[in-house]
Amino acid sequence: MELIKANEAVVKAAILAGCTQYYGYPITPASEVAMASAKYLPKVGGTFLQAESEVAAINMVYGASGAGARVMTASSGPGISLKQEGVSYMAASELPCVIVDVMRAGPGLGNIWPEQGDWNQVVHGGGHGNYKVIVLTPNCAQEMCDLTILAFELAEKYRTPVYLLTDAYIGQMMEPVNFPKERVKPARKDWALYADADSHKNLVSSIFMSTGGLEEHNIHLQEKYAEIEKNEVRYQEVMVEDADLVMIGYGFISRMLLSVTEILREEGYKVGLLRPITAFPFCSKRLEELAGQGKTFLDVELSNGQMLRDVRLAVGKDATVHFYNRMGGIVPSVEELTNVARGYLK
């Protein structure tokens, strides 16, 4: 059992998940992931390389993944914006990788404090073309370990980039973490470039010039995303069954809402928490069910309502969805959120 910083837990978990390489560019608040990678990867025979930009970094990840490696990168909002073209290329070339987005307040330079303003560009594909990527949203150090391992598994299972969508606060926390005791040995991939006789016919590319070829490829990708939506939805529920008001929040906000739930339950209010653990595939079906049971919802986010759009889509027009948000790096206190939620319960 370790007491470890969440941003560092990602790196140790990645190494145990068979990750051998990290390419990235320093940016607050994601630099700890880079620094931990720089410290530990060389010690396990891995590669750490600080690229000249996030654009170069994601393309190094593309190359390494194309050569069959388990590979990771990390950044924050502005860097993720720069990587979007590369992510679209990787989604199209069906290349697995893990991207950690330690979100900070935007838009533009913004500041280094937490926000959840990357949901659109990460969950709804910020790059060009009809693609999606799997997005996991940890809310504690143990999940930064467990979801990193899961991310590498899902990335290869579906041959897709997988994001860990986290934020400045989660990254900074130190909490107990139980790490696996052995290291995953990834299997050889028949599509990758191993610079040997068996793989020299392989082509890693996302260009389809033959007529109908790209449409065919698009249809294949959409089928993959449907498969992911069928099998990989994950969320956590706290006292939702009998709740009148279901609060929805992910990442650090879900930690605040857990405290709010405890306080209001002690005051006798029937309130619950639904926490998405996968942002894509989103827990739309479950939300639809809860709406069907007449629940009302309170979406709490550090953004202008980027997840709210998906919640509204899921629950439909008849359900009541309240919304409370802060932006620009301001994190609401538990007291503030408790008052807001109580207001909808009276």
Place this chain on the structure above:
Amino acid sequence: MAKDILQKPGAFFDQFDRKGGAQKTTHYCPGCGHGNAHKLIAEAIDDMGLQDRAVFVSPVGCSVFAYYYFDMGNIQAAHGRAPAVGTGVKRTRPNSIVISYQGDGDLASIGSAEILHAANRGEQMAVFFINNAIYGMTGGQMAATSLIGQKTTTSPYGRTVENEGYPMQMAEIMATLRAPVFVQRCHLADSKGIMDTRKAVRKAIKNQAEGKGFSFVEILSPCPTGWKMSTHDACEYIKTNMLPIFPAKVFKDESETREPFFREIPTLTDEQVIKALELGMLGEPQPRDEKFLKNFTTMKYKFAGFGGQGVLTAGVILAATAMQENLQVSWIPSYGPEMRGGTANCSVVLSKDPIGSPLVVKPDVLAVMNDPSLDTFENDLKPGGLLIVNSSIIARKTKRTDIDTLYIPLTDIASKMGLTAAANMVLLGAYLEYTKLLPLEHLKLIAPRGLKRKELADKNVEAVEAGAKWVRENITAKKTKAPAPVA
């Protein structure tokens, strides 16, 4: 050994199935230099028997379809990113022969950062830079290497210095960097030029096979369609117009003297990996008894001071100690808006249940090491909470009357022991002695393991003991005799 027959190299596919349409010819225009460069590369790979190990990185531009032709590993890169993609491939497969094949738009414009840094890192790859001073694929636009006065679809009145600056001389730029082992510019305008290019291509690939590092070959190449000339005139244009601006010569060649470097990727056992990751340092928890855990009420702490006083570490060590009891713990440093008053501070929560918000606003215990911290957080302490004041530094008393307060000369105690920095351990020792919340031995066990600087381990255990001793002598003793206010 001179070959008897000069024919299509084996490193080319026999038939270009990936191409569709006429599958035995390239998609390149008649007379296009790409075809020549492709042939020289394929021949070199063939002659050196490197086909299985080769990975061809094709760019965006006319040669985006190079993977139609090369019967070897192929990976297609986003515009300008081939050197970065090549870096990823080579770092993953050190025995691969990575070829980054790029046009002037790809390399000298959008990819200028990638090529500069791959070169500066001395990435083990062979870069073939086809400079035809125009964007062919997209319809004849100006390139970074277009000549002054050259008319293109985006410099219809001819390139001017005032508007577009000068043609970029990439080989010269590459040669200023220390890491590249071989930098040459050559051309395809006539037989001599082609044969010089052939030698350069072979040397670049041989360098990589011998682990000599980063080779860069710039190849002036005719683009009859883009320049709107016959092939013959295009070749003349290279010699009369381009060569004066882009001299064909060897800028740098340390191929013979450069020490080879082959990256080895060791394989480690799981145990070696676990050890390298420094896991298991805290050892497994040694909880005393179940009852303790079941009855434990959540405790919230705030440690505040300035950076150097070890307040953040104090929080970490307390949390780590609490883990011995299988308690849930969280630690979060001051980060963001609460960094008011220039104090560094951290929040610690200890609980038997999963912890909600790790941010402590109303602490049960507040430890302050300097005046700003007391001023900033004094009123946030819960009524009935415990305030620990570092009286070595903070002169004033608290205004609060509804709390329990300990004034402890933490810094003095620590400096008397010869390690002022251990004031935070004196604090923890005093706290646990005073509250008996957790066993002191657990703290003494954990303190050294939690510290980065191992050599201070003993001193820090001493500090814990000194803190506890101070409480026993100054608080507990007084409590049993007569509860007089503490000096």
Place this chain on the structure above:
Amino acid sequence: MAEYTQPRVEIVPNLCKACQRCVDVCKPGVIETNLENAFNELGYQWLVYKGEGCTGCGACFYACPEPGAIIVFKRTKAEEDVAGNGKAPK
């Protein structure tokens, strides 16, 4: 004595894009447009070897941008290599 075939060039009609580069570099000038000025499948008037005078120097092979359009037969490999230097006897 083994009999020696003369060096020669072969141009595959349907692979030639008539860019004339081989003509430009052929010192003895033994390559020309096909006599019928006919067009190949691609729509180019392919080039042909005049039939004699090729020295086997190979310049045309390297000047040709198409991978398989031109093949140069430098010389036969003599049974007994008299000079031992792999070159055809003068």
